[in-house]
Amino acid sequence: MRFEFTEEQKMVRDMVRRFADDVLKPKAAEMDKECKIYPEIIKQLGELGLLGVYIPEEYGGAGMDVICYATAVEEISRGCASTGILVSAHTSLVVDPIYHYGTEEQKRKYLVPLAKGEKVAAHAMTEPGAGTDVVSISTTAKREGDYYILNGTKHFITNGAEAGIYLIFAMTDKEKRHKGMSAFIVERDTPGFSIGKLEHKLGIRATSTAELILENCKVPADNLLGEEGRGFYIAMDCYDGGRIGVAAQAVGIAQAAYEEAVEFAKTRIQFGQPIAKFQAIQFKLADMATMIEAARLLYLKAAWLKQEGKPYYQLSAMAKLFASEVAMDVTREAIQIHGGYGYTEDYSVERHYRDAKITEIYEGTSEAQRLTIARNLLKG
Ligand SMILES: Cc1cc2nc3c(=O)[nH]c(=O)nc-3n(C[C@H](O)[C@H](O)[C@H](O)COP(=O)(O)OP(=O)(O)OC[C@H]3O[C@@H](n4cnc5c(N)ncnc54)[C@H](O)[C@@H]3O)c2cc1C
Structure with missing residues (x-):
């Protein structure tokens, strides 16, 4: 068992992290207010190969693996959760099934422009x-x-x-x-x-x-x-993969909120010292970091199973269920650490909290994930 990214996976993570910090983060609040993802952002996603990460190059993709894809969705969502789901829904729910079930003609006509990022799905x-x-x-x-x-x-x-x-x-x-x-x-x-x-x-x-x-x-x-x-079987396959994307999105949202809470705790002075000196705040941060790491490991394992061609639907349901609840808990605590400031639009944690909720709903609600997991545990 190895818990290390390959050089390629590290390269993708670092590249997308820079893109999220330099391009997405500065625009996220504005796009949230205007209710739109700017076309130039979508264009850049295509240019960076982020709309077809694990699709082979012969079909217009970047030819990387599912771990690169899931990591990219986490990093994108850390910068902007809306852009994260644009990429995840496009890739897991349309590009992937056309790649797996499409005829050669359908792949040439539809997969290539989608994987290149010329069109969104x-x-x-x-x-x-x-x-x-x-x-x-x-x-x-x-x-x-x-x-x-x-x-x-x-x-x-x-x-x-x-x-x-x-x-x-x-x-x-x-x-x-x-x-x-x-x-x-x-x-x-x-x-x-x-x-x-x-x-x-x-x-x-x-x-x-x-x-x-x-x-x-x-x-x-x-x-x-x-x-x-x-169609039903194609859809079920889509959602198994899509849950890896939503879990990665949830982890990205949680990571953004956690990082901002750490920064705030180090600089907010009360009773003559940064609030990070108080054990109550330290324990919150410790719990947040631990939950995020556990959620990340779950979605990475699901992504690895998919990449290896092994059954992964149980793990992707677990990853989505757990990561979405982590995103809710972490973003709520991030607001708590910010106190009243966290409740205002001057800080991004209120947006992260709002963004986190949907991860418990789409591509199967948490109740539906629990049903899937339990059914699988009890079968046979
Ligand atoms: C922002 C957003 C984006 C979306 N994007 C897409 C998309 O791109 N494509 C697409 O096709 N859909 C999309 N959806 C739809 C999404 O997948 C559904 O909203 C979701 O699957 C739940 O369906 P519903 O809203 O009809 O709720 P319902 O199915 O009516 O569920 C209502 C409640 O009942 C519970 N419930 C239902 N059945 C059971 C059961 N058997 N046992 C226990 N509890 C149960 C649910 O868990 C939930 O709590 C999106 C939804 C939203 C809000």
Whole structure:
């Protein structure tokens, strides 16, 4: 067992850390207020190879590994949690399934521009009536000649506003329940496709969360991803990988809040000395650092398992469950250490606290993670 990054992994971590410090951190509060990730940031992500980290170079990616990817998501999220989820949703929920299930033609047409960062991707499963219970989606896809006709409404879709390519899940045969779900690659300018309401959110405010409307949306049959009826299994694979990204995002948010709490504790003077001298504050910092390290090890192990081609869904569920709760605990304590200042917008910890909450909700709520973990423990 080795607990060391390779030279390549260290290089990626350091490069992304510099990008987060120099580019993302200075813009994060502004983007949070304006509720948008600036296009130049997305352009830079592409130029740095961060929109296709573990995709082979022949398909436009950076040709690195899943550990590099997860570490990059942590470092990006340390700078800006919204940008972290843009990268994670794009990569884990669309780029990865096209790479694994796409035909050669689909890879050339869609994977290459996505992995190069020329286009952003969004993954659309959730509907107003179907969240945790994904099998109850009501969007339909009906085959008509060389096309599928999609009808329905998706909501809460990350990257929905900026994406050029969407992976949309629809029922091709409702009777067959999960075996009747299929996945479609849909281009933004497809007739019958439009973007509806944008959500105003508690946190990760810079990322778009959009409604997508499909009204007789005419999708070429060649854009079916994998076989008809395999959509549910493709989606489950996406979420196993996506949970590594969300866990890494949660650790990045927690790390940012922790670093700011340390800095504040060293400089805030009360009773004639820095508050870091008080054991109550020291114990909080010790607990925060310990929780972050444990959460990081969990997501790195899940990433390593995925990279090695070993089963990783149990570990990715554990990593996401634990890291998201760590992010909530650490950001709450970071505000506590800042006292009243932490409750104001003059310090970033209030944003980290708001950003942390979503990690307990998307890509499977904490309750859903516990169900998955328990089901796996008790099977057989
Ligand atoms: C900001 C944001 C971004 C998102 N991005 C995307 C995206 O890019 N693509 C996409 O498809 N979706 C996305 N989602 C949707 C997200 O994945 C869902 O919100 C999430 O899965 C929960 O579904 P729901 O909101 O419908 O809640 P529900 O499923 O209605 O759950 C409500 C509550 O009931 C609990 N619950 C439900 N079922 C059970 C059960 N069987 N046992 C115990 N408790 C249960 C839940 O844990 C939760 O506490 C996003 C959501 C948000 C808020």
